[in-house]
Amino acid sequence: MSSVGIRDIAKAAGVSTATVSRALRGFATVDPELRDHVLAVADSLNYVGSPAAAALSTGKMNAIGIITPHLSRWSSMRMVGGIERELRGSGLDLVLYSMGDPNDPHPRPPIQRLRTRVDAFIAMSVAAESPDLEALLALDVPVCLIGTESDLVSCVLIDDTEGARTATSHLVALGHARIGLIFGRQIRDPLVLEHTRYLGYVAGLNDAGLEPQPELEVAGGFTIDGGEQAMHRLLDLPEPPTAVFAMSDEMAFGALRALAARGLRAGRDLALVGFDGHDMADYLGLSTIAQPLEQIGGAAATEILASLEEGDRPATKTVLGTRLVVRQSSRPRI
Amino acid sequence: MSSVGIRDIAKAAGVSTATVSRALRGFATVDPELRDHVLAVADSLNYVGSPAAAALSTGKMNAIGIITPHLSRWSSMRMVGGIERELRGSGLDLVLYSMGDPNDPHPRPPIQRLRTRVDAFIAMSVAAESPDLEALLALDVPVCLIGTESDLVSCVLIDDTEGARTATSHLVALGHARIGLIFGRQIRDPLVLEHTRYLGYVAGLNDAGLEPQPELEVAGGFTIDGGEQAMHRLLDLPEPPTAVFAMSDEMAFGALRALAARGLRAGRDLALVGFDGHDMADYLGLSTIAQPLEQIGGAAATEILASLEEGDRPATKTVLGTRLVVRQSSRPRI
DNA sequence: CTGAAAGCGCTTACAG
DNA sequence: CTGAAAGCGCTTACAG
Numbered sequence: 001m002s003s004v005g006i007r008d009i010a011k012a013a014g015v016s017t018a019t020v021s022r023a024l025r026g027f028a029t030v031d032p033e034l035r036d037h038v039l040a041v042a043d044s045l046n047y048v049g050s051p052a053a054a055a056l057s058t059g060k061m062n063a064i065g066i067i068t069p070h071l072s073r074w075s076s077m078r079m080v081g082g083i084e085r086e087l088r089g090s091g092l093d094l095v096l097y098s099m100g101d102p103n104d105p106h107p108r109p110p111i112q113r114l115r116t117r118v119d120a121f122i123a124m125s126v127a128a129e130s131p132d133l134e135a136l137l138a139l140d141v142p143v144c145l146i147g148t149e150s151d152l153v154s155c156v157l158i159d160d161t162e163g164a165r166t167a168t169s170h171l172v173a174l175g176h177a178r179i180g181l182i183f184g185r186q187i188r189d190p191l192v193l194e195h196t197r198y199l200g201y202v203a204g205l206n207d208a209g210l211e212p213q214p215e216l217e218v219a220g221g222f223t224i225d226g227g228e229q230a231m232h233r234l235l236d237l238p239e240p241p242t243a244v245f246a247m248s249d250e251m252a253f254g255a256l257r258a259l260a261a262r263g264l265r266a267g268r269d270l271a272l273v274g275f276d277g278h279d280m281a282d283y284l285g286l287s288t289i290a291q292p293l294e295q296i297g298g299a300a301a302t303e304i305l306a307s308l309e310e311g312d313r314p315a316t317k318t319v320l321g322t323r324l325v326v327r328q329s330s331r332p333r334i
Numbered sequence: 335m336s337s338v339g340i341r342d343i344a345k346a347a348g349v350s351t352a353t354v355s356r357a358l359r360g361f362a363t364v365d366p367e368l369r370d371h372v373l374a375v376a377d378s379l380n381y382v383g384s385p386a387a388a389a390l391s392t393g394k395m396n397a398i399g400i401i402t403p404h405l406s407r408w409s410s411m412r413m414v415g416g417i418e419r420e421l422r423g424s425g426l427d428l429v430l431y432s433m434g435d436p437n438d439p440h441p442r443p444p445i446q447r448l449r450t451r452v453d454a455f456i457a458m459s460v461a462a463e464s465p466d467l468e469a470l471l472a473l474d475v476p477v478c479l480i481g482t483e484s485d486l487v488s489c490v491l492i493d494d495t496e497g498a499r500t501a502t503s504h505l506v507a508l509g510h511a512r513i514g515l516i517f518g519r520q521i522r523d524p525l526v527l528e529h530t531r532y533l534g535y536v537a538g539l540n541d542a543g544l545e546p547q548p549e550l551e552v553a554g555g556f557t558i559d560g561g562e563q564a565m566h567r568l569l570d571l572p573e574p575p576t577a578v579f580a581m582s583d584e585m586a587f588g589a590l591r592a593l594a595a596r597g598l599r600a601g602r603d604l605a606l607v608g609f610d611g612h613d614m615a616d617y618l619g620l621s622t623i624a625q626p627l628e629q630i631g632g633a634a635a636t637e638i639l640a641s642l643e644e645g646d647r648p649a650t651k652t653v654l655g656t657r658l659v660v661r662q663s664s665r666p667r668i
Numbered sequence: 669c670t671g672a673a674a675g676c677g678c679t680t681a682c683a684g
Numbered sequence: 685c686t687g688a689a690a691g692c693g694c695t696t697a698c699a700g
Contacts, residue, residue: 015686017678018680019687048446050676050677051395052386052676053677054678055390056387056390057679057680058692071411072414074411077406077411085432088432094429094430096430098418117427283587351671351693352671352673368669384693386693388695391695392694392696
């Protein structure tokens, strides 16, 4: 029980609690000598400080909340890692809130309540126009979106369209003209996240004077198994594609497996490019559009830090670049 | 700004703040009718409540901290997911602290300070006898260890020895007598986590009247690449093993790649079993000892919840079972 | 079952 | 540059 408070320090140092408080926080208005003395006393008393009391006084919780529907997704943790690293040293805690995962029966605390526990939020891949997001934006606290766009608050994104276009152009450059697409669930709805990737795919085709062909576009549900089935469907076509762009690496993994099941090999019999930069893509020789996940998280954290300092900061939009990583699955045949 | 406090509710409901406070927390001592009235008023006023004030009064922060050296490791996030699910509905926040990662220059807050922000800790794979762990144990707050054993505080573990023994016995049952081992870094030191798996490996051999052979034991550093090199070293032996147990799935992935590079196939030319139950093990047809990561996290959370309720709870040790999952890499040759 | 009042440990105008 | 004092919004003995 270190029940040592600033009053104890004040008494021991022969100053007022106000001075202790100021010294502890390094205020320039405190006489340097006095400050050092106070700090020394605090140290000798093993003072720790009560965040709760400070929070009650200032109204600042010194914590930021992360909200995301799929916490345990591979990419989420990577971004959390980036956030964590950036926030370290700032004294801000990172509080995790998993939200909106439909296949979970547990009740979630309403966002209103979360607001009283943190000073700001980072919302990772919270769907645009979702109730959760609207509740968040109504809160009037700093919010930074990751992967979702908004004009009201800051966001950090990758250029999905550009990435998909790069992937597609890469396949075109390899000499392919029938380029299949494995998308997630919904491609026509302009509101879904993957729509932007679809636009890039189409743009990549158009750049080469090609047109998208509906029969070459199949859904893979963003899962390995879904990608596998999707690839099978493509290969069963009367005239199968010679190259495929999968909107996620995991679907591409499934596609690789479908190819293997038929004795085909990506890179030799069909060119394949994924999207994400998954850890295992290198292992599997999968070409991919890599996104800088840690950096994305770090950028969001930086943004939040900034808006916590200057309250009336205008919303920013940070777009980070993706990188085409060419591996066996789409190596040019020499 | 919902600056509505219990005083506002008290005024509007015509009662004292004490009664509001009690009603809000559902105390049985409040007249049911009065309570409903108070709650209705609170609701109509859009009352939210200040965790900071409550924390200052009660000394409870209503949050639990997760401490781990490698937050972004695949298995960590799985466990965090399990913790999160269990904690939801309890009103406890989950605060993330990444600690002790040596290749990070950022300063970390001392554990002492963390203690003032949470009521309890879950420490995931924090090495036994590490300074961090000792600092934690000195704190006199509920702590639950995951993956580390201690007599002082509760812990939840898997039976590593049993798992490794099962893997080894499985290989023995397949008819193998030269069974190689890919371990991590250190196998002789009884303090390192992997030592227990080593004991299981040896036990599995002994069960069959076999002895461990030093030349069949190689280090893989717990990485894919390390596992790959380790397997190459084993295959370069004058008399290579016919089966291999890798202490982690990721090292086993590397081993698979080494085999492939030589035109060998796991399951046909050499039997291979990993450890962890990695997501991608299924995809790659890798047999493995699967550990119930979500369940482990959940058990730790349950334990913490319990010790938060009854303060003087004795330390418990929860051992969860592992499961041998047989896939192609160690399928019996019919 | 309910209320008046002290107190949790800080921070911050306001004076000096 | 420093101090006395009010206040942040709850909870909780203590009375009644």
